[in-house]
Amino acid sequence: MNEMRIGVVLGSGHGTAGTTGALVDDLVARVRAHGAASTPGVELNVDTVVVEDLGLGQSCPACLSCMTAGEQACPSYDRAAPARQLMDAADLVVFATPVHSFQVSAAMKRFVDHFAYLIHRPAYVGKPAVLLSTAAGGGHDAALGYLRTAVRRWGFHTVGQLGVNGPGLRRPAYRGRVDAALDELAGTVLAAPTAGEPRPTTADLIGFRVARLLVEGGREDGPVDAAYWNERGWFDADWFSDATVPFLPNRIAATVEKRIRAGIEQGSAKPYRG
Known part of the structure; x- marks a missing residue:
């Protein structure tokens, strides 16, 4: 593989400037560093979609047009298109969300809802995904568990996930453990596109x-x-x-x-x- 494309779907209202965006940046930086050391010559391209920038509206209208007439019939089809194009082109997709009230953010939930047709028509069988979440407290289990289930229905298989406590990053010991987890995850990201699809459970x-x-x-x-x-x-x-x-x-x-x-x-x- 001479080129690796990573797609990032960022469900944070703070965009790339928030804690979740910073966690994504940390992971990408480590992937670049690992790639330069282990597979020199491989070009890493990263494309990011900030969900809030798509303008998907307050919520999915639940009109079911995407199910019955095809995704092109969705009122938000054109607005959601950049995200679909990103997922189509990527070798691996990172889905990142803050934890809001022990679940994914409203922005990430709205994103998932707008791609509900992929539950019926999976398009990403065999494609790896990584899940990230940040929280001021807890809730990683519910948020990451929901994301894992949702994207699995679209065909993705999750190869790694990481939930981070934002305020805890100010403590050196915790920061060190997060850095170690990110280093390990970076290696997983690099290997995932050529590792093949795991056996279904x-x-x-x-x-x-x-x-x-x-x-x-x-x-x-x-x-x-x-x-x-x-x-x-x-x-x-x-x-x-x-x-x-x-x-x-x-x-x-x-x-x-x-x-x-x-x-x-x-x-x-x-x-x-x-």
Whole structure:
């Protein structure tokens, strides 16, 4: 690889000037340093989209046009296009968000909502992602867990994540541990694009089959989804790609799919009560 492209999706209201932006800069600087030392001659290009600059509005209108008529029908399609172009071109994407009230920021949630069609039509199978978060307190587990689940549904596989306490960076001991984690993560970033796609987990395989059920059940309302799956042969596959599908997890996923399908057909599905 003579060139590596890193795309950054930054969900901070402070843009690149905030703590989250600074954490991204720290990681990129280390990736450059590791790359210069281990793989000289490789050109590193970094493109960043600040979500707030896209002008996506107060929230996704939930009109479902992206599902039923294609993403081009989304009222915010043109405004969201720079982010889609960034993710398309990148060899690895960094999703970075501050933690707000124990979750991702409103800006990052709005970003995820505007790409909801990717849950039905995954476009990034095999592409690695890194997740970053900063917080004044806690909440990294919920924020990073949500991001990990969301981008996995789009096809990304997360190769590394890091949550950092902003005020703690003023303490030398904590700062040192963060620096060590960033150094380790930088090595992961460099290796990820050529490392290949990992084998899907049981949860991944169940997610694949549930997505297929949704697409099958919505053929009339969402022919765009069905056409997408048809073109890729996914209706007759066990996974989105030719990655090795482990036998036992696949059998478990098939059993879960059978039960869900029976519940839908028999009308025995129940509302969630916790």
